[in-house]
Amino acid sequence: MEAATIGYCLGYNWWHKGIMSEAFKEIIRFLFEDVGLNRIEAYHDPRNPHSGDVMKKCGLLYEGTARQAGKNMQGICDNVHYAILKEDYFAE
Numbered sequence: 001m002e003a004a005t006i007g008y009c010l011g012y013n014w015w016h017k018g019i020m021s022e023a024f025k026e027i028i029r030f031l032f033e034d035v036g037l038n039r040i041e042a043y044h045d046p047r048n049p050h051s052g053d054v055m056k057k058c059g060l061l062y063e064g065t066a067r068q069a070g071k072n073m074q075g076i077c078d079n080v081h082y083a084i085l086k087e088d089y090f091a092e
Contacts, residue, residue, distance in 0.1 A: 003039035004031055008054075015050070024058045032089045041083040045072055055082040059092060 006027060010020050031037045042060060044051035056062075060082035069079040 002037060003041065004037055006040060006042045008042075008051075020054050021057045024054060028058055028084065028089065032086050038086045039083055041081065043070070043079040043081045045070065045074070045077045046080050047074070047077065052080055052082065058084070059088060060084045061088070 006024065008020055008024065028040055031040055040060070041063075042055050043066075044055070046052075046065065052062075061084065063081045063083050066079045066081060068076050070077045
């Protein structure tokens with residue numbers, strides 16, 4: 001396997017405490033260092049910009065927005081795509 005898409009969900013009571021960023025950073029470390037993946041990607045609904053903040057804090061870079069590419073409890077939505085490559089991770 002060369003790539004993985006990561007998704008996450010955290011209850012409201014635990015937002016803005018750094019929990020998701022800490023967990024996501026460890027998943028990224030594991031997938032690059034132990035599994036040997038080349039690419040990790042994630043996406044979020046643009047109506048949830050805090051999820052994008054987690055992705056940026058973990059080193060993922062914005063790659064674009066796919067219009068009406070997703071669906072969640074609010075209906076059809078855009079997907080804002082982020083990714084990090086192995087070379088980006090080891091350059092940090």
